[in-house]
Amino acid sequence: MSASHPTPDAADMGLDTQHQEFPPASAMEPLQSPQHLPAPPDPTRSMRDLHNPPQQLADMRQRLFEVKEKIELQIDEFERYWPYVDNVWVRQHKAGIDKTGKYITDYYACRLQRPTYTPKPDTPRREGQPTRKKQIREGGTCQMRLKTIRYEGGYRGYTVMRIGDDAQHSHDLDHIDKIKRTSVLMDIARSEVMKGYMPASVFTVMNEDYDKLCDAGGKYLNRNDVRNASQHWRQERKDDLRVHEGYKYDHGNGIVKDDEDASMPRDLQQAALDPALTNTDAPVVAPPAAMTVPQEYPPDALAFPPDLREHLDPYLPPHGATLSPDGLPHVTLTYATSLDSCLSLAPGLQTHLSGLESKAMTHYLRSKHEALIIGVGTATADDPALNCRLQGVGGYGGLGWDGQPRPVIIDPNARWMITPQSKIIQTVVKGQGRAPWVIIAPGFAMDPNRLEMLKHYGGKYLGLTQFDARYRLRWEAILKALAAEGIKSVMIEGGAMVISDLLQPENSRFVNSVVVTVAPTYLGRGGVAVNPVARPDHTGRPHPLVRFEDVKWLPLGSDAVMAGRIPAPTLFQNQMPAPQMAQSHVPMRHGQEFTGVASS
Numbered sequence: 001m002s003a004s005h006p007t008p009d010a011a012d013m014g015l016d017t018q019h020q021e022f023p024p025a026s027a028m029e030p031l032q033s034p035q036h037l038p039a040p041p042d043p044t045r046s047m048r049d050l051h052n053p054p055q056q057l058a059d060m061r062q063r064l065f066e067v068k069e070k071i072e073l074q075i076d077e078f079e080r081y082w083p084y085v086d087n088v089w090v091r092q093h094k095a096g097i098d099k100t101g102k103y104i105t106d107y108y109a110c111r112l113q114r115p116t117y118t119p120k121p122d123t124p125r126r127e128g129q130p131t132r133k134k135q136i137r138e139g140g141t142c143q144m145r146l147k148t149i150r151y152e153g154g155y156r157g158y159t160v161m162r163i164g165d166d167a168q169h170s171h172d173l174d175h176i177d178k179i180k181r182t183s184v185l186m187d188i189a190r191s192e193v194m195k196g197y198m199p200a201s202v203f204t205v206m207n208e209d210y211d212k213l214c215d216a217g218g219k220y221l222n223r224n225d226v227r228n229a230s231q232h233w234r235q236e237r238k239d240d241l242r243v244h245e246g247y248k249y250d251h252g253n254g255i256v257k258d259d260e261d262a263s264m265p266r267d268l269q270q271a272a273l274d275p276a277l278t279n280t281d282a283p284v285v286a287p288p289a290a291m292t293v294p295q296e297y298p299p300d301a302l303a304f305p306p307d308l309r310e311h312l313d314p315y316l317p318p319h320g321a322t323l324s325p326d327g328l329p330h331v332t333l334t335y336a337t338s339l340d341s342c343l344s345l346a347p348g349l350q351t352h353l354s355g356l357e358s359k360a361m362t363h364y365l366r367s368k369h370e371a372l373i374i375g376v377g378t379a380t381a382d383d384p385a386l387n388c389r390l391q392g393v394g395g396y397g398g399l400g401w402d403g404q405p406r407p408v409i410i411d412p413n414a415r416w417m418i419t420p421q422s423k424i425i426q427t428v429v430k431g432q433g434r435a436p437w438v439i440i441a442p443g444f445a446m447d448p449n450r451l452e453m454l455k456h457y458g459g460k461y462l463g464l465t466q467f468d469a470r471y472r473l474r475w476e477a478i479l480k481a482l483a484a485e486g487i488k489s490v491m492i493e494g495g496a497m498v499i500s501d502l503l504q505p506e507n508s509r510f511v512n513s514v515v516v517t518v519a520p521t522y523l524g525r526g527g528v529a530v531n532p533v534a535r536p537d538h539t540g541r542p543h544p545l546v547r548f549e550d551v552k553w554l555p556l557g558s559d560a561v562m563a564g565r566i567p568a569p570t571l572f573q574n575q576m577p578a579p580q581m582a583q584s585h586v587p588m589r590h591g592q593e594f595t596g597v598a599s600s
């Protein structure tokens with residue numbers, strides 16, 4: 001914090017009590033740029049889009065249909081999946097770009113929101129001409145709407161969210177698949193016919209792997225769809241169309257696989273093996289399973305085997321965790337320690353204690369929590385990335401930011417000198433982690449440039465004004481502030497002051513479980529130690545501060561990992577006076593009233 005900057009209060013800093021992650025629709029300028037008009041047919045589509053579909057296609061279609069929760073995707077991921085659900089969603093006229101030019105919002109409604117289409121009485125037909133079979137299109141039955149927000153700032157991404165907390169479709173996805181085909185399917189059909197194949201042959205090859213066709217929304221695809229997709233092109237071309245290689249016309253059965261010519265043509269084998277040839281115009285049938293390319297991960301990705309996960313899962317927040325009845329998130333306290341209870345060799349010095357196996361375990365834990373808390377001492381000493389590097393999470397083989405926790409730094413005086421070069425920001429830029437939230441105590445001078453910089457990368461400051469008797473921010477207030485931001489599970493990693501504070505009886509009730517990695521090393525005196533203040537029992541005799549229960553030990557490489565829970569405080573522990581500690585170095589106003597959380 002530069003002393004030359006004035007000390008703005010929450011309002012000056014643009015902090016508001018009701019945090020808004022995106023600009024409201026009213027702050028948006030209407031936008032009708034070419035990229036917001038309906039996408040033209042894509043001639044690059046081919047059978048490959050069916051046979052080598054985007055990962056977890058069926059799941060993603062369902063997620064983008066229901067939009068139960070906010071979905072965050074990288075821009076290329078959004079553009080890859082959206083054409084597989086554009087049979088559901090119809091773009092509305094409203095689209096907007098905010099004043100910063102970084103947020104572009106589009107609104108969509110379910111196809112069945114449009115009013116029912118009633119055909120006009122048929123125009124008179126010539127004699128002998130068959131009557132046209134116009135269908136009544138059902139409509140006006142579903143009120144489901146969503147918006148997509150494209151962010152082009154310090155990172156690039158899409159957020160898809162439904163409009164209305166409880167909104168849901170009045171029908172299922174299958175119903176829409178029955179009445180409307182996706183643009184991907186129509187584009188594949190069209191471009192295959194344009195390569196000179198008969199619509200019937202295209203239909204047969206598209207049905208070759210029916211499960212994949214269904215995953216892509218093509219359960220109800222029929223020959224007429226293929227004809228309709230290519231009708232315009234066929235009207236202008238009178239060339240003879242042919243069947244696909246390896247297929248033949250079988251009288252009475254249409255186009256069928258030619259068993260005598262069942263082997264895959266050599267050019268196709270080559271194309272299937274060579275990823276560089278993906279999306280060439282070569283006609284392609286499904287590659288044999290053995291040819292599928294194994295999933296690639298970034299070089300720093302970590303693997304943690306399923307049989308080891310099982311031992312830890314009982315201590316971790318369940319999938320879809322909810323807040324406790326007191327409105328608190330699940331809290332897991334976790335750190336790596338030496339045998340003499342040290343987290344690092346000296347203040348301000350990062351020390352690698354965990355071996356590769358227990359490091360992978362820590363990243364598994366990170367993947368299971370929505371937020372990851374550290375104190376500013378750790379942020380300053382370590383310049384950490386604070387992302388999850390487990391194979392399969394977003395940025396590491398998975399989609400969007402799935403499994404990436406939100407880093408949260410407790411920094412009451414706003415002294416963390418975060419810059420665009422900080423590892424945490426570099427990670428955000430690479431799409432491999434989320435931008436940090438920094439918890440501060442309003443009243444401290446805030447560098448407006450740092451505030452703007454953090455916002456640009458998708459982070460923010462949260463202002464808290466609830467202190468304990470030692471002028472520290474109250475853990476209950478910190479956790480409730482995060483809960484108010486939608487966080488339901490929190491992993492607390494350190495450093496020593498934070499861990500020691502949470503092991504004190506007045507705070508340990510907020511901790512649901514503890515996972516400690518013990519490394520086979522002594523760091524010696526001078527190390528930064530976890531050493532919560534001991535409390536005598538009610539008779540004044542020394543007493544262990546905490547003994548974990550429901551304990552499990554897991555050897556991992558040369559480390560041992562202990563998982564356990566903190567027992568509920570006993571009656572006498574509740575009565576024990578909190579130790580009189582030296583006043584915090586933070587000159588905060590004592591007894592300040594809680595005014596809630598402010599964020600920017």
Ligand SMILES: NC(=O)C1=CN([C@@H]2O[C@H](COP(=O)(O)OP(=O)(O)OC[C@H]3O[C@@H](n4cnc5c(N)ncnc54)[C@H](O)[C@@H]3O)[C@@H](O)[C@H]2O)C=CC1
Pocket residue numbers: 334335336337342343344346347348349350351353374375376377378379381382410411412413471472473474475493494495496497498499501528
């Ligand atoms: N081995 C491991 O697993 C880990 C090791 N570390 C190491 O720990 C060391 C840092 O530990 P410490 O110096 O103890 O720093 P710390 O990371 O615990 O941060 C302490 C600071 O955070 C702020 N803070 C935390 N809780 C607060 C509250 N409730 N209210 C107000 N302010 C609060 C205060 O400014 C305080 O001075 C580093 O060397 C780091 O490498 C850190 C995390 C894990």
Ligand SMILES: Nc1nc(O)c(N)c(N[C@@H]2O[C@H](COP(=O)(O)O)[C@@H](O)[C@H]2O)n1
Pocket residue numbers: 335336350351352353354358359362374378379382383384385386387493494517
């Ligand atoms: N589990 C564990 N083992 C160690 O040996 C450690 N030093 C730490 N430190 C924590 O991990 C953070 C670094 O995270 P990135 O690897 O940069 O993502 C560090 O800040 C501590 O919180 N943890």
